[in-house]
Amino acid sequence: xxxxxxxxxxxxxxxxxxxxxxxxxxxxxxxxxxxxxxxxxxxxxxxxxxxxxxxxxxxxxxxxxxxxxxxxxxxxxxxxxxxxxxxxxxxxxxxxxxxxxxxxxxxxxxxxxxxxxxxxxxxxxxxxxxxxxxxxxxxxxxxxxxxxxxxxxxxxxxxxxxxxxxxxxxxxxxxxxxxxxxxxxxxxxxxxxxxxxxxxxxxxxxxxxxxxxxxxxxxxxxxxxxxxxxxxxxxxxxxxxxxxxxxxxxxxxxxxxxxxxxxxxxxxxxxxxxxxxxxxxxxxxxxxxxxxxxxxxxxxxxxxxxxxxxxxxxxxxxxxxxxxxxxxxxxxxxxxxxxxxxxxxxxxxxxxxxxxxxxxxxxxxxxxxxxxxxxxxxxxxxxxxxxxxxxxxxxxxxxxxxxxxxxxxxxxxxxxxxxxxxxxxxxxxxxxxxxxxxxxxxxxxxxxxxxxxxxxxxxxxxxxxxxxxxxxxxxxxxxxxxxxxxxxxxxxxx
Numbered sequence: 001x002x003x004x005x006x007x008x009x010x011x012x013x014x015x016x017x018x019x020x021x022x023x024x025x026x027x028x029x030x031x032x033x034x035x036x037x038x039x040x041x042x043x044x045x046x047x048x049x050x051x052x053x054x055x056x057x058x059x060x061x062x063x064x065x066x067x068x069x070x071x072x073x074x075x076x077x078x079x080x081x082x083x084x085x086x087x088x089x090x091x092x093x094x095x096x097x098x099x100x101x102x103x104x105x106x107x108x109x110x111x112x113x114x115x116x117x118x119x120x121x122x123x124x125x126x127x128x129x130x131x132x133x134x135x136x137x138x139x140x141x142x143x144x145x146x147x148x149x150x151x152x153x154x155x156x157x158x159x160x161x162x163x164x165x166x167x168x169x170x171x172x173x174x175x176x177x178x179x180x181x182x183x184x185x186x187x188x189x190x191x192x193x194x195x196x197x198x199x200x201x202x203x204x205x206x207x208x209x210x211x212x213x214x215x216x217x218x219x220x221x222x223x224x225x226x227x228x229x230x231x232x233x234x235x236x237x238x239x240x241x242x243x244x245x246x247x248x249x250x251x252x253x254x255x256x257x258x259x260x261x262x263x264x265x266x267x268x269x270x271x272x273x274x275x276x277x278x279x280x281x282x283x284x285x286x287x288x289x290x291x292x293x294x295x296x297x298x299x300x301x302x303x304x305x306x307x308x309x310x311x312x313x314x315x316x317x318x319x320x321x322x323x324x325x326x327x328x329x330x331x332x333x334x335x336x337x338x339x340x341x342x343x344x345x346x347x348x349x350x351x352x353x354x355x356x357x358x359x360x361x362x363x364x365x366x367x368x369x370x371x372x373x374x375x376x377x378x379x380x381x382x383x384x385x386x387x388x389x390x391x392x393x394x395x396x397x398x399x400x401x402x403x404x405x406x407x408x409x410x411x412x413x414x415x416x417x418x419x420x421x422x423x424x425x426x427x428x429x430x431x432x433x434x435x436x437x438x439x440x441x442x443x444x445x446x447x448x449x450x451x452x453x454x455x456x457x458x459x460x461x462x463x464x465x466x467x468x469x470x471x472x473x474x475x476x477x478x479x480x481x482x483x484x485x486x487x488x489x490x491x492x493x494x
Contacts, residue, residue: 003098003108003329011095012102015196018049019216022062023209029054034218036193039105039337040327040372048192051217053226056184059213063155063182064232066210071152071180075130078177082126085205089119089198096197100165101328103191105336105373106291108328118167120455121174121471128476129178138489145487150480152180153258154234157227159186159220159248161240162339163294165194171459171470172237173202173212179479181235185214186223190339192216224248234258235479239296242419242464260468260478262296262460264393265421268414269299270436272407273307275426275448281315283450284399287424289323289377290451292335293397294343296465297422297444297453301390303413306403313381313401317362320377320399325368337372338396344373347396350389351378354400359383364397385413393419407432414440421461424450443469 018025032050037043051059089096097111106114134149156176160168169185176183187195199214215223227233228251235258238248242264252259269287271280287299304312326333338344344367351365364378375396383390383400390400404410414423414436423442425433437445443461446452453459458472468478 002331008098008102008329011098012046012193015046015099015193016200017046017196019051019055019059020199020203020212020214021055021059022065022213023203028052028217029058032217034189036103036190037340038102039339040374042371042373045102046193048196048216050219051215051223053222055217056215056223056227057230059184059215060155060227060230060232062210062213063184066208067152067155067182070182070208070211073180075132075178078180079126079129081202081206082122082129082174082177085202086119086122086126088201088205089115089122092197092201093119096166096194098329099193099197100191101336103193104162104165105339106328107333107336110291111328114164114167117453117455118164118170121167121170124455124471125174125178125476128175128473132179132476132480143489143492145489147485147487149483149485150179151483153479153481154181155232156181156183156235156237156479157186157224157233158183159224159236159238159240160188160195162188162190163291165191166198168239169195169198171455171475172239173198175470175475176479177207177211179476181479182211183213184227185212186220187214187216189216189218189220228252228255228257231255235260237468237478238262242466245466258478260470261466262468262470263421263464263466264419265296265298265461265465266300266391266393266417266419267297267422267424267442268417268440269302269424270410270414270426271302271304271308271312272410272427272429272432273305274428275308276428277308277312277315279448280312280426281319283424283426283446283448284316285319286450287446288399289320289335289397292338294339294395296393298395299399299424299450300394301413302399302401303410304401304403305410306405309381309401309403313362313379316399316401317379320379320397321363323377325374325376327372335377335397337374339373341373343395344375347375347394347398350392350394350396351380351398354380354383354387354389357384357387359387359389359400391417407436411436411439414442418464419461420463421465422446422452
């Protein structure tokens, strides 16, 4: 897609730059602002209001004030809002894709894919809102009736990351609305513009004032700190790094908050000798290079059976070498920049250290000179099984390959991580798929598939990758409490 400077300027001008509190866009209480940069050029895209602690509390004030009336709305009323938002996002899919490309860097075609994926959470939870069933049964001894129903947990703090600006917002806001919760959404300071546009659409779709409040800023702690201590907040949902998640869990314990934590990942990509190697390379490209590798589900360790490792590395290297770095708005770009200079430097340090430890560079291995924060798509072969790069979340376009000899060894290597989010398995043997899946410690398993995220499926990990599930039938449960009513049965014993 060829995007003119005029088109970019028009879209950027149309996006609200303030804080959304109680249905109104306003400046920060102290007048503070911060800049949002284009990672492909380093230039300023927009200047937004930067929320203070007072602004954060004002947002929670609005959410708390709206909670009682919002909780009493009918499931169909809430479902209709989500469905209208789904339709409106589809109508503006080009705007959403372009703003994500500008502020996050992903190629425009990939951003369109995120619009499709992220928007499915709006449609899915519009359907789940009216199917959030309870139960009514007789007690085993027959004396009473058991009535179990779901209630909204209450005001929520939703903290989203920078790498999937739309999908991470819809994956939290969708079920919160479906369950009847009000919320304060805090988008990442690196990519807040998508959330600003999303919030504007939600208002147009009919979300009442105070139900959805959006406060972004240059200091995350100034926003989350006072809210986590406020007794009116009843839940926090966070997607981001494990260290930050751990601190939020400690803070949540003091207030006994419900928590959903989607944290770091270190996904193994297992390739057995009976796998279709062409299909495995295709899956590896999807699992590794989605979002330039800046995804918690990104394949981080390629664990390949020794009999096919060299052939896999050769084919994988050829596919990676064919990618073209560039600004995401350019039609021939297939890989965009990393989010910021610091991220690129960290990726390069991972590669440099791995080479010093004996890894060989099949393709890439260095920064791309010029404007922006670009890094060459890189394949490292013969990586020692104890190399630190296999224990770190790379978050960039770098694929380290190590080998195994037996199935048991492959399982041990896959589990040699404190993380347990996504994993991938390529084999022609369905029995092996079941054996390995039952023994590896990951919340998600892709069997001969490099992309498995779906709004209808539960997403989440184990160990240091977090707790709770987003999406699927499980997603709405994260925003609900269960209430049991014991009813005396006047006909008992008759």
